[in-house]
Structure formats: structure tokens, C-alpha cells
Amino acid sequence: MTRVLVIDDEQPILRALRINLAAHKYEVSTAADGASGLAAMARDRPDVLILDLGLPDMDGTEVIKGVRGWSSVPIIVLSAWGQESAKIAALDAGADDYVTKPFGMGELLARLRVALRRASPAPDEPVITTGDITVDLAAKRVLRAGADVRLTPTEWQLLEVLVRNRERLVTQRQLLQEVWGPEYGTEGNYLRVYMAHLRRKLEADPSGPRYLRTEPGIGYRFTCAGSEVSPPGGRSS
Amino acid sequence: MTRVLVIDDEQPILRALRINLAAHKYEVSTAADGASGLAAMARDRPDVLILDLGLPDMDGTEVIKGVRGWSSVPIIVLSAWGQESAKIAALDAGADDYVTKPFGMGELLARLRVALRRASPAPDEPVITTGDITVDLAAKRVLRAGADVRLTPTEWQLLEVLVRNRERLVTQRQLLQEVWGPEYGTEGNYLRVYMAHLRRKLEADPSGPRYLRTEPGIGYRFTCAGSEVSPPGGRSS
DNA sequence: GACCGGCGTTAAGACGGCGTCAAGATCGGC
DNA sequence: GCCGATCTTGACGCCGTCTTAACGCCGGTC
Numbered sequence: 001m002t003r004v005l006v007i008d009d010e011q012p013i014l015r016a017l018r019i020n021l022a023a024h025k026y027e028v029s030t031a032a033d034g035a036s037g038l039a040a041m042a043r044d045r046p047d048v049l050i051l052d053l054g055l056p057d058m059d060g061t062e063v064i065k066g067v068r069g070w071s072s073v074p075i076i077v078l079s080a081w082g083q084e085s086a087k088i089a090a091l092d093a094g095a096d097d098y099v100t101k102p103f104g105m106g107e108l109l110a111r112l113r114v115a116l117r118r119a120s121p122a123p124d125e126p127v128i129t130t131g132d133i134t135v136d137l138a139a140k141r142v143l144r145a146g147a148d149v150r151l152t153p154t155e156w157q158l159l160e161v162l163v164r165n166r167e168r169l170v171t172q173r174q175l176l177q178e179v180w181g182p183e184y185g186t187e188g189n190y191l192r193v194y195m196a197h198l199r200r201k202l203e204a205d206p207s208g209p210r211y212l213r214t215e216p217g218i219g220y221r222f223t224c225a226g227s228e229v230s231p232p233g234g235r236s237s
Numbered sequence: 238m239t240r241v242l243v244i245d246d247e248q249p250i251l252r253a254l255r256i257n258l259a260a261h262k263y264e265v266s267t268a269a270d271g272a273s274g275l276a277a278m279a280r281d282r283p284d285v286l287i288l289d290l291g292l293p294d295m296d297g298t299e300v301i302k303g304v305r306g307w308s309s310v311p312i313i314v315l316s317a318w319g320q321e322s323a324k325i326a327a328l329d330a331g332a333d334d335y336v337t338k339p340f341g342m343g344e345l346l347a348r349l350r351v352a353l354r355r356a357s358p359a360p361d362e363p364v365i366t367t368g369d370i371t372v373d374l375a376a377k378r379v380l381r382a383g384a385d386v387r388l389t390p391t392e393w394q395l396l397e398v399l400v401r402n403r404e405r406l407v408t409q410r411q412l413l414q415e416v417w418g419p420e421y422g423t424e425g426n427y428l429r430v431y432m433a434h435l436r437r438k439l440e441a442d443p444s445g446p447r448y449l450r451t452e453p454g455i456g457y458r459f460t461c462a463g464s465e466v467s468p469p470g471g472r473s474s
Numbered sequence: 475g476a477c478c479g480g481c482g483t484t485a486a487g488a489c490g491g492c493g494t495c496a497a498g499a500t501c502g503g504c
Numbered sequence: 505g506c507c508g509a510t511c512t513t514g515a516c517g518c519c520g521t522c523t524t525a526a527c528g529c530c531g532g533t534c
Contacts, residue, residue, distance in 0.1 A: 084341040091347040096355070097334065098348075104321040110328040111335075118333070118355065140406035140455065152521060153454035189524075192481060199482095207482080216480070216531080389510060426513075429492060436493095444493080453491070453520065 002116060003027045005044055007037035007063065008052035008078065013101075017050065020105050026112075034058030038066050046073065048115050050108075051095075053079040053086060060086075061093040068094035074115035078103070128163055130211055130224040133202055135163050142202070149201050154179065158194050159202075162212070162222035171219040195220060239353060240264045242283035244274035244300065245315065246293055250338075254287065257342050263349075271295030275303050279418040283310065285352050287345075288332075290316040290323060297323075298330040305331035307419035311352035315340070365400055367448055367461045370439055372400050379439070386438050391416065395431050396439075399449070399459040408456040432457060 004026045008014050021028045031037035034055045053060030076097045077090045087098050126138035134143040142149040157179045176184040199206040213221045241263045245251050258265045268274035271292045290297030313334045314327045324335050363375040371380040379386040394416045413421040436443040450458045
């Protein structure tokens with residue numbers, strides 16, 4: 001879950017933020033002054049920081065600089081004052097955004113989404129590693145025992161769908177529609193041909209696959225914890 | 238110099254922005270409606286976009302989506318209306334920041350600095366060296382075996398995109414859109430011609446490229462650890 | 475024990491992509 | 505206005521990929 005740290009000394013605002021953020025499935029921690037806020041930053045390692053400039057013990061820009069000294073976490077600044085110079089100072093100190101009170105909660109949440117969207121260019125794990133196969137979804141690259149494996153476009157698309165749904169069973173219909181298009185759904189032939197290609201390129205023993213498993217009558221499954229092909233009798237799933 | 242594109246239909250604001258931005262050493266281009274704004278985006282390739290939501294011909298979020306379809310340049314939205322729903326829609330459509338009129342020029346400039354600061358995550362080596370090729374992204378120079386290589390503008394742009402995504406597979410569509418513009422996407426011809434140019438200038442054996450690899454049916458990849466072209470041996474298909 | 479359907483495997487032909495070359499169009503400098 | 509460099513566009517041969525069909529094997533079913 002996404003973690004948010006709120007540093008603010010005004011109880012009503014703190015309470016409103018905590019309720020609204022929690023309602024949107026954020027994990028919220030809070031601090032009431034700059035010193036404890038910096039300590040909380042180091043301790044909790046939040047994914048984003050919401051910081052009120054009007055703290056009792058420190059100047060807001062000092063808090064920003066303290067954070068920026070070691071972290072590049074997104075910082076959204078809140079402020080009750082409309083002073084433009086304070087805004088500029090905070091932004092130039094390293095803040096990512098600045099919201100003036102009173103603000104709408106919807107707007108703050110939207111700016112939060114922007115900050116998080118930018119901070120995470122990798123929405124999902126781009127690299128999947130099994131015993132001796134490594135699949136890099138971002139680079140569109142497959143390594144087997146450290147060596148590059150050349151895949152054709154169709155082979156790659158098929159592998160990508162399976163890896164994105166790793167450990168899960170993918171039906172033939174779903175595979176056909178995601179790789180060949182929505183009008184396909186019955187051409188089980190294609191799957192058999194291309195699964196054979198993939199197994200020949202990736203499996204040590206193509207006829208006894210460890211990673212690219214067949215689920216008879218239903219579909220296929222890419223499994224990471226590829227145990228040896230169990231001899232008849234030792235199956236336990 | 239940093240290039241800024243301003244899309245706004247109100248002449249006074251356009252004028253004020255042009256003067257202030259030019260005074261801070263930005264290179265400013267302008268457009269007065271959404272359609273010509275999108276065209277200017279493709280033509281001028283600015284480093285940041287300032288967009289007014291109240292355009293005469295298109296909805297602001299449509300402009301944002303049109304840009305986001307092929308570019309990730311920072312977008313700062315201006316708006317005369319205080320409507321929170323419009324803010325949220327713009328931010329979720331892909332905008333990076335939102336400033337409500339009337340705004341202070343100092344604040345806008347500070348938010349501009351934030352957007353640009355974030356957009357240039359190039360503190361890491363702008364110089365990439367492989368076996369005998371050195372690419373200096375900052376100086377826009379290419380050395381091969383220590384000697385300067387003259388590239389035409391298009392050749393350089395193509396090489397730059399590939400090197401920025403080194404080791405990663407870049408699709409033909411992405412290359413075409415980043416080099417030629419968003420309206421291109423199917424002209425695979427251009428890529429073949431210019432890849433041939435680059436290979437002739439950079440590769441020892443242009444027909445057996447070590448660095449500028451083709452991924453048939455998908456795109457191209459610049460690879461640093463350029464191993465020799467694998468001699469035909471383990472191929473079976 | 476015979477039948478049948480699903481799966482793996484292989485092979486062959488059609489098709490499209492890629493590299494290459496060259497000529498025309500366009501732009502900018504002198 | 506001329507000339508060179510650069511970009512665009514078309515054509516062509518080759519090779520890899522996709523499609524499709526056929527066959528054997530194994531399981532389950534009757």
C-alpha cells in the first residue's frame with residue numbers, strides 16, 4: 001500500500017487528511033512538528049510527503065532541505081498564507097507541488113496521484129527471474145543462462161502474457177485473444193505451435209517443461225518455482 | 238536554451254508570458270488554439286508546455302491527452318476558472334501542475350523550474366562508451382575509434398533516442414514518433430534508410446551490426462556489450 | 475479393448491519485413 | 505541563381521516469420 005506522511009501542526013487539518021487519505025487506501029502516518037517529521041521520514045520511508053509550512057519549530061524550507069539531503073521522495077507543500085515568496089522559496093528548495101489553503105480534498109488527491117504517477121515509472125515488476133530464465137518486460141529481453149534468446153514478435157507477445165500472469169492459469173481463449181486479436185478464440189493450433197517454439201528456446205527439456213506448463217483442456221501457466229518434472233505419483237498441487 | 242510552448246487564446250496573457258519568459262532566457266513559441274498548439278508541439282518539440290484550458294476549439298483535457306499520446310514533456314495548466322473538477326480532470330489526464338488565474342509570475346516561473354528540474358534526470362553520465370564508439374549526449378558528438386563522426390540532424394536524433402534507451406528494445410512506432418513526430422507511425426521506410434546510414438558510419442561491419450541491432454518485426458536496440466554476431470550454429474527453426 | 479479428442483511435433487508454402495540502392499524533392503549557403 | 509547536403513520516396517531481392525495442414529502419441533471414455 002502507498003504510504004503517506006503528513007507533517008502538520010493543526011489538528012483539524014491533520015484529522016481531515018488522515019480520514020480522507022485512509023478512505024482512498026493510503027497508509028497514513030503523521031507528525032506535528034519539523035523535528036519529529038524528519039525523524040518520521042527516516043523511520044517510515046513514506047512514498048510521498050505532505051508538508052505544512054507553518055510549523056512551530058522550524059521554517060518549512062528547512063524541512064524540505066533536510067529531506068532533500070538524502071531523499072527524492074515527492075513533497076507536496078500546504079500553506080495557509082498566500083505569500084508568493086514563500087511558495088517560490090519552497091518550490092526552489094525542492095518541493096514538487098504547492099497547495100494553498102483552503103484547498104479541496106479532490107484537488108489534493110489529484111495532485112497526490114500526479115506526484116506518485118511520476119515517482120513510479122515502473123508500475124509493475126519489470127524483471128522476472130526464475131531458475132535460469134530472466135524476462136525483462138521493459139527491455140523486451142529474455143535471457144537463458146545469461147545468454148540472449150531471440151524471440152519473434154508473436155513468441156514474445158505470447159511469453160509476455162504468460163509472464164504477466166505468472167503462476168496463474170491463462171485460458172487458451174485469453175491467450176489467443178491477447179496475442180492474435182479478439183476475433184480469434186478457437187485456433188488452438190496456433191498456441192500449440194508457438195508454445196513448442198518457446199519451449200524449444202527456453203526449456204532445457206522441451207518435452208518435460210519446468211516453466212511453461214500445460215493445463216490440459218484449459219490453457220497454460222508460467223511458473224517461476226519450476227520444480228523438476230514430477231515423475232508420475234509425486235504430484236501435489 | 239530551454240524551449241517553452243505557450244498555448245493560450247488571450248492576447249494579454251500571451252504577451253505577458255512571452256515577455257517574462259524571454260526575460261528569463263527561455264525560448265518562447267506560442268499558439269492560440271488547441272489544433273495549432275498540437276501542431277506546434279510536434280514541430281517545435283519544446284521542453285515544457287504551458288497550456289490554458291479555456292481554448293476556443295477544443296477541451297483542454299483533449300489537448301493534454303493528445304500530447305500524452307506520444308510525449309512526456311511536462312505540462313503546466315493555466316485556468317481562469319476555479320472549478321475543482323476541471324483541475325482534477327486535467328491532472329488525471331496527464332498534466333503535471335495546475336495554476337489558477339490570477340497568478341503571480343514569480344510563482345509560475347518557480348513551478349516551471351520545478352517541472353524542468355524533474356524532467357531532466359540526466360545527472361548520470363551523458364557520455365556512453367562501448368567498445369569503440371563514444372556518444373556524448375550533452376555535446377552532441379559521436380566518436381568512433383577516437384575520430385569524430387559527422388551525423389546529419391535526423392541521424393543524430395535517431396541515435397540519441399536509441400542511446401537514451403540503450404539495452405532496451407525501442408519499437409518502430411516509438412522511434413518514428415520521437416524523431417519524425419506524432420503523426421508518423423507506419424513509415425518503416427524511414428527507419429530502414431536511416432539505420433543503414435548510422436550503421437555505415439558507426440559499425441565496422443554494417444551488415445553484421447554489433448551495436449545497432451534489429452529486432453525483426455518489433456524495432457531496434459542499441460546494445461553496449463556488443464558481442465560479435467553469433468555465427469550460425471545453434472539455429473534450429 | 476476400441477474409439478476419440480486434445481496435445482506436441484514437423485514440414486511446406488505464402489507473406490511481409492528488412493536491407494539496399496538510386497533518383498527526385500527540398501532546403502540552405504554562397 | 506547555382507550548388508551541395510539532406511531528406512523523402514519508390515523499387516527490388518532475400519530471408520525470416522506466420523499460417524496451415526498432417527501425423528503420432530497419450531489420455532480418457534464407452
